[in-house]
Amino acid sequence: MLHFAHQSEENYLKALYKLEQRPVKKVNNIALAKTLELNPATVLEMVRKMSERGLLETLGDKTIQLTDNGRKKALQIVRRHRIWEVFLVDKLQYKWNEVHEIAEQLEHVESEDLIKRLEAYLGHPTVDPHGDPIPDEQGRIKKLKTQPLGTAPVKTRLTIRSLANTSDDFLRYLDKIGLSIGAKLEILEIEDFDGSLTVLFEKKRLTLSKEVAENLLTDA
Amino acid sequence: MLHFAHQSEENYLKALYKLEQRPVKKVNNIALAKTLELNPATVLEMVRKMSERGLLETLGDKTIQLTDNGRKKALQIVRRHRIWEVFLVDKLQYKWNEVHEIAEQLEHVESEDLIKRLEAYLGHPTVDPHGDPIPDEQGRIKKLKTQPLGTAPVKTRLTIRSLANTSDDFLRYLDKIGLSIGAKLEILEIEDFDGSLTVLFEKKRLTLSKEVAENLLTDA
């Protein structure tokens, strides 16, 4: 009768998927343990079980990898998480930096039908509030072709499509200066010295540090 | 880090609250075990723990009772459950007999703020889709003054406000004949023989068995 039965497993799947998305794809026990904030012994044990269940496999060099089946399940969870995030922001007026924790809980509710209805209710969104794409029912995901702001030359007009960093700090900073997904910018100036750049945003000049620019993913 | 930590405890609280609402209020181990579909040994153990936590107490005659604190928590869960049910029916077009299971999961999501926002988003509903009142934040609940259909004399006009039975069978039956919360009826005839009654509903005659009538709670 217990719901949320596989909550832990789902967290492992999501963490592995997340780690898999990084440029450096080697995922070992320690990395996974760190991500999940769990003891390596715990992770080792769970990895064994999930391996038996065919959700992941450990390679010769101890690298942990999702199987296709595991990845499919991971994507389902990512899908649920992102759809709930859209709901929280679009309908309940949460700010994008406030939704993560609640979505972490909602994503474990087991009902694909619920997610389908919710998706329809939200108008079939394609990205979550941070610009991350929402996988479809089959786990297919459209990778956005984005470039970090700052790779484009001066005078380019572009739109912020996604974020390379969704930490609370960064989200709050963006909130403060008014930037969000969909913001249209024009690059005015790039400072050779520190890589910072000045952009035109809603008719005002805005200076962004190199680090900020690297975390803003744009369509140009 | 684990969410839904007290899911089991919440189920006990809810079950106790539900049992407390019955005319016969004596709740023993067995009754609770039956309601929760758990082994009596399991229940006994949990009852001891929850007693230590001050959520319930066992009387001299082994009767199990919620403490005020426990009841308050129970009402919070009932509140969450009913608000989610309204969401599912009003926004996601679920039928009232389909929402229970999903709401059972959603009710365990821990965020009072979420519930508050959801409540506002839904327009501060006062009753759930079955006509059961929604407790406020403090756990206060407005008892509806209702009467089973059939206690009123012929010619009375009344509105269905709530249901004494929310089993899937009954809900489906009501759905089939078109009755729902808010339906306005006029009693045309009461059959002495079997207690069945004929009512006028949306300009059509409808005959309801005594049992059905007893489970329809009205405002008159």
Next chain:
DNA sequence: TAGATTTATTTGGCTTCCCAAATTTTTTAT
């Protein structure tokens, strides 16, 4: 009231997830 039935309780055990503290293996740097 004795026997039958129902409840309550105890006991031992299970699964899932988790941890800390060894220990072993592997990798890395010198």
Next chain:
DNA sequence: ATAAAAAATTTGGGAAGCCAAATAAATCTA
């Protein structure tokens, strides 16, 4: 290549919830 560091693994253990089966206590019934 060897010592140091890092990673993997083992071991023993714990809390939360759950169960089945045995026993004890209470209640009912003839």
